[in-house]
Amino acid sequence: MNADAKIQIRNLAVRYGRKESLKGISLDVPANSIFAIIGPANSGKSTLLKCINRTIELTPGARVEGQVLIDGQDTAGIRDVYGLRRRIGMVFPLPVGLPLSVYDNVAYAPRMAGGCSRADLDIIVERCLRQAALWDEVKDRLKSLGTMLSGGQQQRLTIARALSHDPEILCLDEFSIAIDPVTTMRIEDVLLELRKNMTILLVTNLVQQARRLGDATCFLNKGELVQVDRTEVIFSERPGNQVTHDYVHGVFG
Amino acid sequence: MKPEEAMRPDSQPAQDASGPGGAAPPGRRRTAGRGPIRRLFHSLSERTIVSLIYLCGISAIVFVFSIFYFIFREGAPFLRDGFDFQKFFFSINWMPTSEVERSYGILALIFGTGAVTLLAMVVAVPFGLGTAVFIAEFCGRRTREALKILIELLAAIPSVAWGFIGMVVMGPLIVRVTGADVGANALNAGIIVGLMSVPIIVSIAEDAIRAVPDDYRAAAEALGATRWQVVYKVIFPAAKSGLLAAVLLGVGRAVGETMAVLMATGNAVNIPADGRFPFFHALDSVSTLTATIASELGEAPRIGALPDGSYPPAAHHYQSLFVIGIALFVITFAVNLTADLVVKGIRKQR
Numbered sequence: 001m002n003a004d005a006k007i008q009i010r011n012l013a014v015r016y017g018r019k020e021s022l023k024g025i026s027l028d029v030p031a032n033s034i035f036a037i038i039g040p041a042n043s044g045k046s047t048l049l050k051c052i053n054r055t056i057e058l059t060p061g062a063r064v065e066g067q068v069l070i071d072g073q074d075t076a077g078i079r080d081v082y083g084l085r086r087r088i089g090m091v092f093p094l095p096v097g098l099p100l101s102v103y104d105n106v107a108y109a110p111r112m113a114g115g116c117s118r119a120d121l122d123i124i125v126e127r128c129l130r131q132a133a134l135w136d137e138v139k140d141r142l143k144s145l146g147t148m149l150s151g152g153q154q155q156r157l158t159i160a161r162a163l164s165h166d167p168e169i170l171c172l173d174e175f176s177i178a179i180d181p182v183t184t185m186r187i188e189d190v191l192l193e194l195r196k197n198m199t200i201l202l203v204t205n206l207v208q209q210a211r212r213l214g215d216a217t218c219f220l221n222k223g224e225l226v227q228v229d230r231t232e233v234i235f236s237e238r239p240g241n242q243v244t245h246d247y248v249h250g251v252f253g
Numbered sequence: 254m255k256p257e258e259a260m261r262p263d264s265q266p267a268q269d270a271s272g273p274g275g276a277a278p279p280g281r282r283r284t285a286g287r288g289p290i291r292r293l294f295h296s297l298s299e300r301t302i303v304s305l306i307y308l309c310g311i312s313a314i315v316f317v318f319s320i321f322y323f324i325f326r327e328g329a330p331f332l333r334d335g336f337d338f339q340k341f342f343f344s345i346n347w348m349p350t351s352e353v354e355r356s357y358g359i360l361a362l363i364f365g366t367g368a369v370t371l372l373a374m375v376v377a378v379p380f381g382l383g384t385a386v387f388i389a390e391f392c393g394r395r396t397r398e399a400l401k402i403l404i405e406l407l408a409a410i411p412s413v414a415w416g417f418i419g420m421v422v423m424g425p426l427i428v429r430v431t432g433a434d435v436g437a438n439a440l441n442a443g444i445i446v447g448l449m450s451v452p453i454i455v456s457i458a459e460d461a462i463r464a465v466p467d468d469y470r471a472a473a474e475a476l477g478a479t480r481w482q483v484v485y486k487v488i489f490p491a492a493k494s495g496l497l498a499a500v501l502l503g504v505g506r507a508v509g510e511t512m513a514v515l516m517a518t519g520n521a522v523n524i525p526a527d528g529r530f531p532f533f534h535a536l537d538s539v540s541t542l543t544a545t546i547a548s549e550l551g552e553a554p555r556i557g558a559l560p561d562g563s564y565p566p567a568a569h570h571y572q573s574l575f576v577i578g579i580a581l582f583v584i585t586f587a588v589n590l591t592a593d594l595v596v597k598g599i600r601k602q603r
Contacts, residue, residue, distance in 0.1 A: 055474050082477040090475035096468040099491040108486065109476040158472070165477065 006031035006169065006199040007052065012066035014047050014056065021047045024066065025225040027218055034191060034200045036214030036231065038207055040247070043220040045203040049171045052201070053088040054081055070169070086113055089162030089170040089198075094178050095154035098161075102129075102149070103142040105157055109165040124164055131194065132160035133186050152183035159187065163194075170194065171201045176209065188213055207248050211235050219244045321582060328575030330564050331357075341576070347522045347540075349549070349570040357573045359580065364524045365439070365539035366508060372443020372535060373450055373507040378500055380447070381454030385499075386484055388455070389462040401459075408452035416516030419445040423517065433536040437519035440535040445517050446510050450503040457502060461495020462488055494596045501592035505585055511543040520544060542581050546574050 005028035014022040022044040029035045037045050050056040051068055054075060068075045070087070078084045086109060098105050106125045110116045116124070125142070129135040134156040138149070146157055155175060162170060172191075176184040191200055191213060204210050210217050211231060218228035219241075227234065227244045239245050344358025384404070388397050423444060424436025431440075465488050473483045489496065519538025522545075526533045549570070556568035564572075 053475055055471065058471075058474055082479055084477075085475060086477035088475075090472075092468060092472060092475075094468065096466075096472040098469060098472060098487055100486070108473070108478070112476070112478050112482050112486070161472075161476065 005029055006071065007201075008067075008069040008072070009048075009051075010067040010069065012048070012051055012068060013064070014044070014051060015063045016059070017061050021223055022051075023223040025220070025223075027225060027228050029199060029201065030216070031199050032195060032197065033215040034195050034202055034213050036210035036217040037201065037203045037220060038205075038210045038217060038247070039220035039226075041205075042222070044223040045220055046173050048220070049090070049173055049201060049203060052169070052171060053085045053090055055085070055090075057081075082112075086165040087168050089159075089165070089167035091155075091158050091162050091170070091172040091175045093174040095151055095158050099145065099147055101143050102138050102146050102157065105146040106160050106164045108161065113165060125160075128160040128163045129157075131163050131190060132156040133190050134160055152179040155179050156183070156187060159190070167198060169199045169201065171203075173203045174205055175202075176204070176206065184209075207235075207250075211248075219247060221247070324575050324578045324582065328572050328579055330558070331569050331572035331576055334563060336576075341573075345522075345524060347545070349553070349573060355566055355569065357569065359542065359545075359577060361522045361524050362540055362542045362545055362577070363580075364526065365518065365522075366541040366543070368439045368525045368533070368535070368539055369442045369446055369514060369518065369541055370504060370507040372440060373447035374500070374504060376444055376447025377450040377454055377503050377507070381451045381499070381503065382458055382496065384451065384455045385458035385462055386488075389459045390484055390488065391480065404452050404455050407448075408456075410449075412449065412510060412512040413516070415445050415449055416513040419513060419517030427536070431536060435519055435538055437517055437538055438536050439518060439525050439539045441519075442514045442517040442539075442541075443535065445513050446507045449510060449513060450506045453506055454499045454503040457499035458492075458496050461492040461499065464495065465491040498592045498596050501588055501595070505588045505592075508581070508585055508588065509543060511547050514541050515544040515547055518544060520548060542577050546577055546581075550574050 007029040009025060009027050009029075011024045011026055012022055013020070013024045021042075025044075025048075037048065039045050047056065050059070051064060052070075052075070056062050056064055070084075075084060098108065100108065103125055106128050107116075107121045110121060110124055126135060126139075129138065134153060137153060138157075146154065149157060155178060159172075159175070170191075175187065179187075188209070191202070194200065195215075202210065202213060214231040216228065217231045217234040219226045219234065221243060227239060227241045229239070233239055234244060235248055237245075239248070245251075341357055341359060342363075343360055344356060345361045346356040346358045347361060348354070348356045384400075388400050392400065419441050420437065423441045426436075427433055427438070427441055428436045433440075469487050469491055470483055473487045478486070518540060520540045521538035522540045523537055525535065525537040525539050553571040553574060554567065555571050556565060558564055
């Protein structure tokens with residue numbers, strides 16, 4: 001195991017009541033790379049992301065065992081959980097435009113963290129919207145409600161929002177299920193660009209998306225880590241594991 | 254399809270009429286096909302039930318209009334002769350039984366109602382919304398259930414009991430704390446009516462808050478928002494139409510409340526505001542529109558018309574109370590309509 005990894009997950013197990021969602025998985029996510037997580041429904045992909053920013057604690061009935069280390073530091077020991085969450089950007093499957101203006105959506109996190117002047121905010125908002133490839137479409141209506149944008153625009157808005165607190169880690173949970181292929185491709189280009197200065201975790205149902213973007217890919221099935229390896233290996237004809245092979249080649253799932 | 258239909262035996266269409274889908278289970282097929290009498294009975298009972306439901310539906314409209322009609326009919330003679338719009342709404346002299354000069358001015362009563370409502374909302378809005386936020390966002394499941402039952406209980410307390418508390422508990426307390434001359438005053442009634450409005454505000458506001466999608470909370474929490482930041486910056490904007498409706502319904506409740514107000518205000522026709530600091534005197538006794546109707550209607554004689562169709566001046570007291578009723582009707586209608594428009598307007602904006 002690589003001690004230099006950005007995120008180290010050690011024997012992570014999560015239980016919702018009696019149901020085991022993650023059954024003790026361990027993996028390393030290297031810095032400045034795109035780490036794709038694939039697997040059929042209910043395999044624990046989203047739960048894994050929730051453990052990283054500790055929003056799992058807000059789910060009633062969830063019990064967590066094991067460790068998540070970021071930069072070698074155990075996240076469970078971090079007192080300022082809100083500070084921790086601001087180090088991690090999170091994008092959800094369905095675009096959730098908060099019922100605020102476009103500007104306020106992006107300025108939400110920096111404002112809450114405090115210590116930003118109006119001018120700072122303007123700069124942050126523009127930078128994030130540009131990074132999410134949305135600036136040109138919304139620059140004339142920053143004051144209109146974020147929920148009025150189209151689905152694809154809203155999803156890019158959530159990406160801009162996730163970038164607004166300058167995270168070290170960006171987690172995307174099936175970001176493309178509600179948007180069209182063209183927008184998806186644009187966002188994928190954005191992600192490849194962002195990889196240069198952050199670690200990206202990409203949960204996806206589209207195995208081809210993992211293949212296009214992932215530097216490394218891990219395959220989860222029923223809460224167990226089946227395989228983690230370089231993406232080329234996972235998608236090769238001989239990934240070394242029959243279940244992985246069957247899944248990425250569409251035999252099941 | 255056409256030839257197939259033509260080939261069917263005669264009983265077939267009747268079966269189809271018995272239920273949508275056509276593929277009825279065998280048991281049902283037997284009852285439906287038993288004969289014309291049963292079919293007649295079916296269609297008759299169906300029609301009866303539908304018309305009963307229809308009747309229930311329109312009865313609400315009929316009731317509202319007939320209430321308005323009867324109030325208007327009783328008040329109409331006063332509106333016809335001797336009614337001075339300006340004097341009625343802008344005079345502070347409510348002296349309906351004076352032997353020297355009868356005067357019907359409800360301005361003081363409007364101020365009384367306004368003062369009590371305002372004070373009630375000062376109490377009820379923070380308290381009600383705070384409780385709703387606590388129930389919906391902060392407390393555990395068991396606490397929530399217990400609190401909801403308690404709040405429903407609060408709503409079930411009869412208003413005369415609230416009035417009693419105002420007289421016996423709140424009055425002396427206010428005298429002791431503030432040194433006011435009398436315990437029965439606008440502040441007393443405001444607190445009591447505010448507490449009475451809390452349950453309605455809590456239940457509607459809580460529904461509105463819980464209707465906010467969990468995705469919003471998850472998104473805000475993932476951005477590192479604290480619980481209060483989630484409530485303040487995300488839940489409130491998302492639920493604002495419902496919250497506003499809750500507050501306006503609370504206002505409606507406060508304007509319409511009678512018994513508790515009658516017992517707690519001191520029932521003195523008086524404007525609790527003037528040019529002297531602090532301009533608004535919550536410790537003055539006041540009288541409200543509703544309380545005036547309730548206390549005076551029993552004593553005002555209902556005098557019939559003279560042979561020439563006009564009414565003696567003494568008859569106007571009774572009639573003027575009904576005109577106050579009309580004014581109240583208009584006020585509550587306006588409040589409810591505003592609530593409705595606000596909610597609809599905000600919905601459209603989304």
